[in-house]
Amino acid sequence: MTYKQISDLPQEIRDQLPEHCQQIFCAAFNAAQSDGLSEEGARDVAWNSVRNEYEQGKDGKWHRKAEDSAIHHKAITTGGN
Template sequence: MSYNKIDELPQDIREQLPEHAQQIFFAAFNAAQKDGMSENGAREVAWNSVRNEYQQGNGGQWQRKPEDPPIHNKAITTGGN
């Protein structure tokens, strides 16, 4: 059963997840359902999608993960012949 709007998500999900994370869950769940996944499979895909950007904090509330620091690759130069 796909959701038509975010307000249709189960109450526990709406209470735990911030609005952006709800949007991620909603979109991932509906996409998985459209691809023919079972409801349980689609729910797992949706939670994994949320976990890519959010982590569960104290009290069960989800918070956005800190961004990874940029990696700077410095060129290595050697003295030559």
């Protein structure tokens, strides 16, 4: 089962997650399903995708994680022969 749009997501997910998280969840779930994962496996992938960008605060709401500039602006060097 894939979700054509975020309004097709289960109500419990729509109630918990802000719209951007719902979009991430939906896209990740659908991609995992098309790769042959079970519904449960696709749901796990989708939640992990949400957790990559967001975290649940003490208030129970999901908030975007602060960018770690050391990770996002890391220089890549190549090895020599």
